[in-house]
Amino acid sequence: MAELSVTKDDILRSTLFHIQINRCEYIDDFPEAVSEVFNKMIDENGMPSYKKLKRKLYKIDTSFFSINKGKTKKKDFYEGLYERIERKTE
Numbered sequence: 001m002a003e004l005s006v007t008k009d010d011i012l013r014s015t016l017f018h019i020q021i022n023r024c025e026y027i028d029d030f031p032e033a034v035s036e037v038f039n040k041m042i043d044e045n046g047m048p049s050y051k052k053l054k055r056k057l058y059k060i061d062t063s064f065f066s067i068n069k070g071k072t073k074k075k076d077f078y079e080g081l082y083e084r085i086e087r088k089t090e
Contacts, residue, residue, distance in 0.1 A: 006042060006088050011035040014088065018081045024068040033060045038085060047089045050082045 012035040019026060037056045041048045057078050065074055 006047075006085065008035055008039040010088060011038045011042075011085060014084050015081060018077070018084055022068075022072050022077065022080075024064070024071055024077075026062075026064050027067065028062055028064070030060070030062045030064040033062065034081070042089075047086060050079065053082065054078065 012031060015031045015034045015038075019031065034057065037053070037060065041053055041056065045052075058074060065072070065077075
């Protein structure tokens with residue numbers, strides 16, 4: 001399956017790149033937590049729909065969005081990241 005060709009490191013690099021592109025800052029393990037959610041879902045089910053992944057992403061305990069208030073919204077950030085990772089699975 002194409003989905004299995006995306007590694008946890010690929011997901012982490014995509015997350016860090018997405019943070020950099022959006023000119024955001026982070027002080028916690030936000031990138032690792034996000035990549036863990038994606039990796040676990042992909043390992044279990046292949047690339048899930050954004051709708052299935054969204055709830056798990058929104059549950060991540062992070063200061064990322066309060067630090068970057070005004071720069072990015074959860075919805076925009078996660079949807080953009082999902083699209084970036086989805087392209088890697090094609």
